Amino acid sequence: MKRFALAGNPNCGKTTLFNSLTGSTAHVGNWPGVTVEKKDGVYKKLEEHVSIIDLPGIYSLSPYTNEEVIARNYILDEHPDLVINIVDATNLERNLYLTTQLLEINVPMIIALNMIDVLNKEGTVIDVEAIEKKIGVPVVAVSALKEDNLDNLMKRAYEASKQPREGKTIITNKDILHLIGDVNIAFKGKEVENPLFHAIKLVENDELEVANHSDLIPMVEAFKKTFNDETFGDDFEAIIADNRYHYISDNFHTVVKKAVKEEEEDGKKAVKMSRSDKIDRVLTHRVFGLLIFAVVLFFVFHLTFGENLFFIGAGGLFENVNPSFAGTAWEGLIWHEGGINSPGVILFNAFDMTFGWFIELVGGWMGGAPEWLSGFVCDGVLSGLFAILGFLPQILVLFLFFAIMEDTGYMARVAFILDRIFRKFGLSGRAFIPMIMGFGCSVPAMINTRTLADDKERTSTIRVIPFFSCGAKLPILTAIAGGVAGAFGFAHVDLITYSMYVVGIVAAIVCVLLMRHTTQKGDAAPFIMELPEYHWPQFKALMIHLWDKAKHFVKKAFTIILASTIVIWFLSNFGWNWRYLGSMDGSILQSLGQLIQPIFTPLGFGAQLSAFGWVFAVAAITGLIAKENVIATFSVLAAVIVSGFEGTEEGVEEAIIMIQNTGITWQGCIAFIAFNMLTIPCFAACATAKAELPKGQFKWTLAFWLVASYIGTAVIYSVLNIFPSNLNGHAYKNGQLAWAIPVVCVIVALAVLTPFAIKWWNARKARKANLGA
């Protein structure tokens, strides 16, 4: 099978082209022996199948970032049959810089001039034939988004792949060209593949070439002594880059004929702004940009979790209205006394009510079965499994909104807006992308930190990624927030979930700030990112994204979650004598839970709780395997605590049972959510962190997660204790204020002293460094 590699600048439409070419076979995978994620798929419309490899987006083949090294190594070492260089036709001259470097490699090549539809729409004309003639490789104008001319591109690519191509350079400086020629001969003598590319890179003083071919450096150094450029001195990298840009502007400025629209503005002629520019004036505004982002995020959460969609229930408008489908199993599906449900809640209710009805049906059928059997099937397997699957629609709705924000180009703007703020914390806006990915899943988010060039910035980012609540933590948030609403009469579930997301973000900011000023000190790299044109989200891309999410979630539910549910049911129903007890009294789980329960006392869900208080400790531990386990554990245990409870309701009902039977306060519930948000992530995320972090950093990262979650949760619990335990009756629990006031005082003192402590720490380090020098 032939292999074609896709190479191009970031945001040039590479992934869109990849998806269009490979269709449903597109997938993301880890390649054996290669440490960076690539995408690969198959194009099937030619006489033979062609494997398409999507390389990371890069601006050059110089080893400044990990992506550039990966792309360069792939093309040089893995010998693809052809490179498809995707060039953004709307930014032709800048994109051709990479092309001039790819031309130097001995590999067949074709240029896909992408986004031609955008140019056509603007009325801009591009001379494709002239480009082809000047560059000397086939050039095909395509639109990856609209799938225009892709078959022609692949046909010409297939033809081009049959002919070997010798690398050539566009450098015109005669003296440097002479040196390159000499080094090229030396490389040929050493039988190095792609001698021209290596020769140019060595002359550029490329660090990889210098390390690999140190024997040829004297030749270059001797030449440098006899050479001096008026502008760049003997900085050959700058001279060669200047040569490339000159070549591009001299040869290609005539091939594009732009349709410049002008409009009168205050009597002067001004270039008309594009639609994207106009939108950006608002969305990336210095002040309003952030506010708009906060409002957008709130509405995303409100549409996903809100139980009072248009806020009309709060005005009492629905007080005397019967719930929808009153008297049936689907009562309150669309609206209830509190108002109209959001789309996320309607879907959630539909799933949940169906599952509840099914469990009831199975329970009725197994009425005469032995107690352990019906308990295991209904309270163990079905309750645990359905409690998790019930959240699937809400997760999909939330990710649909995130995918829309990403696909339209808004997320890129958010990274741009946040760069200004992130820089103050010692991170670049680039770190925002993995962080926002953390809202989906920590695993790909941690892998994505490879785009950060600085190791310390990477370590800091990886450590705070779990604080961005992933999809798996959503059930914990929704169920406990729902439980708090049900048990304490607090009507705004969406406000609790929204606040907890904000808590995660704030915790991440505080931790990054501390790390970047102490153990992970360093300057943030400059953040350069193109803002893509706004466009309507593609239905196909959104569906692929959601399908991927749903597939992974369901697979996880039927493997690790199901296995955990079975184990938890066994531990909560069997004693140390391995006999079935039928209750949790004396069970293995109870004794283990009671053993670790005191650890969580400062966090509000430890020894201060009554009889079944240990279930929170157990749930916190089972959550380490997979976060969905927390609610699955609640579900199994609720069925054991309340005789006859069949798990007909999802996590919310279970959470209410837990609250009622443990005597936990609403502050303890919030603290429990916060602990799960901030603590060690699931096993899969831990394994990824271990692989991605620099050597020796993983053990410190584990310690960081434990300490940050413990301290963070204790702070949240103590601060919340200033408010009464009973939201309606304004009553404080015994010792609540006595506990809260000193802790809050300590927090304030620490907040004041921390900057001084950091200053002292840095001064001490600097002194040590000076002494060492």
Added chain:
Amino acid sequence: MFQNPDWIWLEILVLSAVVVFLGAMIGTYAYKRAHHIPTGDCAACHINTKRMLKEYHKKYGKH
């Protein structure tokens, strides 16, 4: 356990299914770890790759 003859078949079935399921989960995980095959989320992609290659080899042979 096994006291109600009407339900013995289901009790045996459920116990067997649990043993097979848990055994398969642990066994698969141990095998994958021992043979350096991706586990966790990466495993899904690995399966897709294998299936795709199998389809290709079936159609075009192993060349």
